[in-house]
Amino acid sequence: MILFGGLFAVTVLMAVILDAIFGEPDWLWRRLPHPVVLFGKAISVLEKWLNRPAVQSALTGRLAGTLSVAILLLFGAAGGYFLQLWLMSFGFVGWLIVALLASSLIAQRSLYEHVQHVAEPLARFDLEGGRQAVSMIVGRDTRKLDEAGVARAAIESLAENYSDGIVAPLFWLVFLGLPGIICYKIVNTADSMIGHRNERYLYFGWAAARLDDLLNLVPARLTMILLLFSPVSLYAPDGHARQSWRSFLADARRHRSPNAGWPEGAMARRLNIALSGPRYYEGELVDEPFVNDGGKRALGANDIQMALRLYLRACQIQFLVVSVLAAVALI
Template sequence: MSHAAVLCLAMLLDAAMGEPRWMWDRAPHPAVLIGRVIGKADARLNTGENRFAKGVALCVALGVGAWLLGSVLAAIGWLPELLLAAILLAQRSLVQHVQAVGDALRVSLGDGKRAVAMIVSRDTAAMDQSDVARSAIESAAENLSDGVIAPAFWFLIAGLPGLLIYKAINTADSMIGYRTERYEQFGKAAARLDDLLNWIPARLTAILIAVTYRTLGDWGAIRADAALHRSPNAGWPEAAMARALGIAVSGPRTYDGELRDFPFVNADGRRTVTPDDIDIACSALWRTWGLAVGTVLFFAVV
């Protein structure tokens, strides 16, 4: 069975099943296992001299290990590929986490803050309703790229080995890819590799959103807005989502008590953002996913 056919089935299985709690209450999620390996490497290697070289060595080890594991599982047959790919895609769980913020925000601002704190790293104490809703929508757009389109893209390109390499590097970036005193050197390789692996998927995600919402004619504005973002990749799906919903995203926010004056993406968009906009963003996630599945199905048939 072709990579495209397996991927199409995996995307459908993920959308139908998501991440069953009964399963992950009994066994660790593969992403958790990857995280444990990275955590142990961080504790043992991120000390003393040559931290950058040690970080490079960790990324090489993760890549080689992921490739070997993926190759062995793929050699068994298409079923292990299908099941693991479905597990490592995150469409249904992404929509559930984002929708939970909108549902909580309708109950109270405090409930909304607690819900959004589960999916973003910024400070939530001083957020108003628009800040909470905007944060959820930004997370939806960015994680659509990182958690759905990028892993699907790398599976389509290189099968299960490609998907596992992507997840390993992406997990490493989320754990050690920070510009802090502790991780500036050790996590630099993971951060740069993650930027590289997400370069095409981020722009592909923006195209899929724009096609779905017929805003592809605004591509020049989307590209200009994406350039305002602090990330070389996250700005693309966020800019496309902002145009699709007609809202402004990004903007000033607080991390660890420090206000950072980031520019707004789609600055002319509406700045009052509500739970209804979160509902529309969740619909956008499914519509974009549907276009992605249709595209993969086309490749599978052709």
Template structure:
């Protein structure tokens, strides 16, 4: 039984997050774990990323911070997991804690809000809603651009917000999930190519690419399998899009789930985007697909997304019983 505790807890985590998401009543009274992680990273950035340091010194400091915070997350996760598993019903309590590190429900809600806003308020409402989940300039987006942005966010975050933490949870339990979330949050906060973070955040960005590599490939496979269960989805199209376009994406990982989702539903997503007034000429995922997308296409993507989550959950359940 001890060997099964991680998968059993993960099954609980997946079901709890799918059913309840993030309980607002709880996080109005206490900080979300990701908020706490972000606070520590922000402190380390202020303390060790000094403007007076050379680029080499900043890179050394960034590597040290990245390694230290990752190691601390592993140790903290191991301690909490050991404590919870020593209690009656340990896998249940561990699973409920793990559910806070998975984003199935919240991702569905945020992307669904974009479709709802477009349906109720048109382009202006869609711009407001999509600005909450993507970094590109919302004023430059028309209706099709809003829909593509929401679908791209859904695909990419399926990989790094759901598949990756669950995969690392299967491998290392809570320590793996917590360490992954620390690395992913470091990348989102300091892994940017800005003057302040180009050197200091380099280690975090590279480590994030590394730990997301297996999950991105698995995400594409899950979307392909899910497309077999949805009428109108094309598993063959998903496979062709992944093989042709995934490696053309500027990110070593995001192209895999994006190409799979686009190919499965016949969409073309990614492509040229505008960030902070600068046009970025990125390649299309599923080049040649339909790019004039609507709120209905967001909802079709959400339908396929939930099926992919179900396939992932079924795989974890099988692992817990094997």
């Protein structure tokens, strides 16, 4: 929108609307490769070619990982730029195709559906069904989770993925168009695949992880604002959601991630619940501190539903903001 003028504002709005209505239709992605799947395949190819953890030094591993990310971004930026210019030369039909491509990289509807699928079995007292559903959206070991652990994992995933699956892609789409959202999703996908601090990816995934942190720096804080101030009536019996900014900032900075603590902290404060905390990864207990430590910990399906209410209202406010930006750009 910023670089491509007022007419591109219409494309951004169409992308948001298309994703909200259709989400990620299974019938389409069963027949065509999803863009994120293509990004993942490209990352895997480069990782196999360039990552040699057994023989590489820390410096060599980081350089190889940086080169991989740079190659991906070069092709993503150039491809997105020229594809967008070519498509938009066809007028409205071209704008619609660009909007469809961009909408496939935003996850408003699919995120709601995935989290709703966790709440449904918990509401039927089906703990195993809840564990199975939440295992589709989190990386932690879900086999030992109790009802509160399943609900907490789902709400954390909702908060984090609202930031890096919706607000961040839309942010880069607004500022840099199709090449911006493509490059963001490339980095985000690379971080999820190789940005782990294990023996294989400790050095090779360094560049992807650091760049993902950088690209999410502003969107995470925008997500925090949307969640904290979206007008929706929520049950907060002890008033913890109205605690001081100093307490909130301490929570956000205590999180293991430089960005995830902001949307998680906002969600925790609005719902008066405790998020994060100890969890299992690959059978090993990781003792993480709680976000909003004084909040409610006995969580269930009702808490997930309240989180989804807040998420929907935040998405509505986000749409209004984009609409205002579009109107200003068209003047």
